[in-house]
Amino acid sequence: MSNYKTVFFTLGILQIILGISMIIPILTQFIYSEIDSSFIGASIISIVFGILFFLSNLNHDKKLNLQQAFLLTALSWISIAIFGSLPFVFSSLDLSITDSFFESMSGITTTGSTIISNLEIAPKSILLWRAILQWLGGIGIIVMAITLMPIMNVGGMQLFKISSNDSSEKLLPKSKEIALRLIYVYLILTTLCAMAYKFFGMSIFDSITHSMTTIATGGFSNYNSSIGYFDSLSIEISSMIFVILGSLPFIAYIKFLSGNRKIFTSDVQIKSFIKIIIFSIFLLFVYSFFQDKNIYNINLRSIFFNVISVLTGTGYVTGEFDGWGNFPLIFFLTLMFIGGCAGSTTCGIKIFRLQILYLFISNQLKKIIYPKGIFLIKYDKNTVDDKFMASIISFIFLYFVIFFLIATFLSLSGLDFVTSVSGAATSISNVGPGLGSIIGPSGNFASLPDASKWILSLGMILGRLELFAILVLFLPSFWRN
Numbered sequence: 001m002s003n004y005k006t007v008f009f010t011l012g013i014l015q016i017i018l019g020i021s022m023i024i025p026i027l028t029q030f031i032y033s034e035i036d037s038s039f040i041g042a043s044i045i046s047i048v049f050g051i052l053f054f055l056s057n058l059n060h061d062k063k064l065n066l067q068q069a070f071l072l073t074a075l076s077w078i079s080i081a082i083f084g085s086l087p088f089v090f091s092s093l094d095l096s097i098t099d100s101f102f103e104s105m106s107g108i109t110t111t112g113s114t115i116i117s118n119l120e121i122a123p124k125s126i127l128l129w130r131a132i133l134q135w136l137g138g139i140g141i142i143v144m145a146i147t148l149m150p151i152m153n154v155g156g157m158q159l160f161k162i163s164s165n166d167s168s169e170k171l172l173p174k175s176k177e178i179a180l181r182l183i184y185v186y187l188i189l190t191t192l193c194a195m196a197y198k199f200f201g202m203s204i205f206d207s208i209t210h211s212m213t214t215i216a217t218g219g220f221s222n223y224n225s226s227i228g229y230f231d232s233l234s235i236e237i238s239s240m241i242f243v244i245l246g247s248l249p250f251i252a253y254i255k256f257l258s259g260n261r262k263i264f265t266s267d268v269q270i271k272s273f274i275k276i277i278i279f280s281i282f283l284l285f286v287y288s289f290f291q292d293k294n295i296y297n298i299n300l301r302s303i304f305f306n307v308i309s310v311l312t313g314t315g316y317v318t319g320e321f322d323g324w325g326n327f328p329l330i331f332f333l334t335l336m337f338i339g340g341c342a343g344s345t346t347c348g349i350k351i352f353r354l355q356i357l358y359l360f361i362s363n364q365l366k367k368i369i370y371p372k373g374i375f376l377i378k379y380d381k382n383t384v385d386d387k388f389m390a391s392i393i394s395f396i397f398l399y400f401v402i403f404f405l406i407a408t409f410l411s412l413s414g415l416d417f418v419t420s421v422s423g424a425a426t427s428i429s430n431v432g433p434g435l436g437s438i439i440g441p442s443g444n445f446a447s448l449p450d451a452s453k454w455i456l457s458l459g460m461i462l463g464r465l466e467l468f469a470i471l472v473l474f475l476p477s478f479w480r481n
Contacts (some may be wrong), residue, residue, distance in 0.1 A: 001156060002067060003246055004071065004074075005057040005066050006058065006068060007064075007075065008053050008056070009053065009057035010072055010076075011050075011053050011072070011075055011076065011079055011192075012049075012050045012051065012053025012054030012057065013054060014053060014076055015046050015048070015049050015050030015079065015080075015083060016047055016048070016051075016054065016184060018046050018080055018136075019043045019044070019045075019046030019047030019050055019083075020047070022039045022043035022046065022129070022229070023039075023043060023089065024044065025039045025126070025128050025129045025132070026040060026124035026126065028124050028128050029124075029125045031124075031228070032123075032124045032347065033124055033149065033183060034124060035435020036091075038090035038091045038125070039125060039129070040450040041090050041459065042086035042087045045084045045405055046086065047171065049241065050091070051094075052191065058088055058191070060389065062417075064216035067479075070469055070472055070473060070478070071473065072364070073144060073148060073465055074465065074469060074470050074473055076140070077108060077109065077461055077465060078461065080104075080392065081101060081104045081105040081108050081109075081461070082104075082441070082452050084104040084133050085097070085100040085101045085103065085105075086100075086128075086336055087125075087126065088100035088104060088126070090125060090361075091126055093122060093123075093126065093479075094113070096450075098450045098453050098454065099446070099453070101453075101457060102115055102445065102454075102456065102457055103116065103130065104133060105457045105460050105461065106457075106460060107129075107133030107134050107218070107220065108131050108133050108136065108137040108393065109137055109460040109461060109463070109466075110134050110138050110141070110216045110217060110219075110313070110347070110431050110464070111222050111275045111427065111430040111431065112134070112213070112218050112219030112314070112315035112430075112431070112432030112433075112434055112455065113432050113433070113439070113444075113460075114130075114220065114445065115444060115446040116446070116452070117222055117444060117446045119224050120222075120223060121294070124205060127205075128205075130209075130213075130220045131208070131210075131212040131213050131218075131220055134212060134213045134218030134220055135190070135212035135213070135215070135216050135218075136343040137218065138186070138215060138216025138218065138246070139182070139183055139186045140187075140344055141464065142186065142250045142343065142344065143179045143182055143183075143347060144180055145181060145342060146251055146343050147249065148179060151401075154231050174356060178277050181254050182250050182253075182254070185216065185253045185257075187251070189215050189242065189245055190209070190211050190212060190215045194207045194208050194210075194211035194239075195207075196238040197211055197235060197238060197239075200232060200235045200238055201230065201234070201235065202230065206222055207224075208320035209222055210222070211238075211242070213244065213314075214239055214314070214316075215242060215246045215345065216241055216244045217243055217247055217312045217314040217317070217340070217344070218245045218314065219309070219313075219314045219315030219316050219431075219432040224442075224444075225317075225442075226315075226316050226317045226318070226441075227239055227305075227316045227317070227318055228317060228318040233453075235303050236301065236318060238314060239305070240308050240359060243314050243445055244312070246312070246346070247273065247311075247312040247344045247345070247346045248264070248270055248273070248339060248340075248341055248461070249267065249341045249344055250343055250344060252270065252343075259456065267380075268352075268355065268380045269342065269380075270341060270356070271351050271353050272355055273341055276311065276351070277307060279303055279309060280307045280331070280335060281300075281303055282308050284307065284324075284328060284331065286305070287325075288324070289440040295325040302318055302321070305318045305426075306319065306332070307335065310335045310336060310431060311330045311338060311340065312339070312340045312346045313340070313432070314340055314431075314432070315426075315440040316432075317430050317433060318361065320440065320441045320442050321375075321441060333421070333435070336348065336426060336429040336431045337349055337403075337425065337429055338351065338354065339429060345436075346430075347429055347463050347464060349395075349396060349399055349429075352379070353392050353394075353395060353396060356377070356379050356384060356389070356392050357393070359375060359377045359378075359384070360384075360389055360392075360393070363375050363377050367470075373395045377389065380418050389469035389470035395466070395467065395468070396472075398467050398468075399428070399467065402423075402459070403424050403425060403428050404469065405423075406424035406427060406428060406455060406459045407420045407421050409455050410423050410424055410443060412454055413448075413449050413451040414452070415448065415449075415452055416436070419436055419438050419439055422434035422436060422439065422440075423439055423456060425453070427457075427459030427460050427463065428459060428462060430463050439481075
């Protein structure tokens with residue numbers, strides 16, 4: 001196990017950070033007179049385990065090879081989900097271990113599916129902890145997507161290497177500096193979002209928690225009716241703006257701060273992302289018009305908000321879109337799969353993969369028309385080689401295979417067709433609410449069987465960590481070298 005000292009040393013640091021993070025809900029308990037031992041006990045356990053990992057692996061070699069990078073990626077999320085569930089286990093909500101783990105996994109993977117039936121009467125400390133988990137998960141996936149995943153060659157993420165001399169044997173010396181800049185940008189966006197929410201009428205507590213889950217595109221809210229609870233156009237517009245900002249590649253912010261002032265208008269992913277939003281809103285507007293024939297009855301505000309929320313995987317809701325008809329249901333299911341930009345807090349297949357798949361299909365059609373022609377695939381001025389193309393296609397194929405497997409297992413656990421299919425989609429795409437009367441916008445996941453919750457939890461972590469980062473650990477050949 002000496003080869004993995006760096007992994008367990010890093011896990012120890014993460015556990016200590018998680019335990020220290022629990023001090024914030026403890027302070028909240030004092031402010032709102034909710035004092036109990038739920039967070040104190042969970043904090044002590046997390047910090048003690050973290051210190052044990054830290055001290056027992058002090059003599060690590062400070063290098064991380066490819067094998068260790070995969071192991072660290074998987075164990076980080078799993079261990080934080082486990083220790084992050086302790087406050088739920090110890091809380092006054094009387095949650096089972098399954099429910100606590102589900103809520104914690106939903107938080108750290110920024111999914112936003114919840115099993116808490118009545119959020120309005122939940123302790124303030126628990127509501128804040130859910131937001132903190134999503135916030136930590138958001139910054140965690142950004143840092144990982146830009147520093148770890150490119151060297152792991154996961155599903156085409158090597159396209160986003162921050163330097164041309166990356167090595168799989170040693171992480172970039174730039175990585176620490178890049179990570180600090182990312183955290184700096186993330187903090188600024190969260191603060192600005194909180195200020196906007198407060199300015200437009202949220203309480204201080206609501207503005208802080210909602211800003212955390214907005215920038216993380218997580219979608220946990222303090223109310224059963226989500227953002228719709230506030231019934232405020234200003235709050236919804238603020239939410240849409242900051243959800244979009246959280247869905248853009250965070251490396252673009254660093255490039256902007258480094259002097260590239262045109263990055264947000266020239267980045268091919270960002271341009272496609274905005275086009276998809278505009279097209280989706282227009283399509284649902286036209287559909288609504290033909291359904292009702294009266295332009296004044298179309299709830300354009302709700303269409304705008306829910307398109308952005310579902311596409312980015314945020315999962316905030318302002319209206320029960322599952323009552324709009326059959327076409328919007330299928331369309332929202334499609335948007336769940338697409339997701340936002342790579343290197344952002346969003347999940348899903350990601351826009352760059354769909355762009356490259358489109359280029360590949362166009363190329364294949366050209367080869368049929370001109371059999372002797374030589375056609376190169378170029379994406380954002382980079383030539384896409386066969387190996388790279390294979391990683392993109394295999395990722396998308398595997399994404400849908402796992403989606404169908406999750407849907408199948410959910411149906412075997414006793415769920416109906418709509419709940420199984422939308423539950424599978426919402427877990428692997430880390431969206432939050434599903435479709436139908438049970439897990440739809442107005443429902444939650446509390447009534448699902450325990451087996452379904454474990455299946456959905458697995459789907460969440462597979463989707464969050466780009467599938468391969470988890471699945472590769474189950475290959476015997478991976479461990480042989």
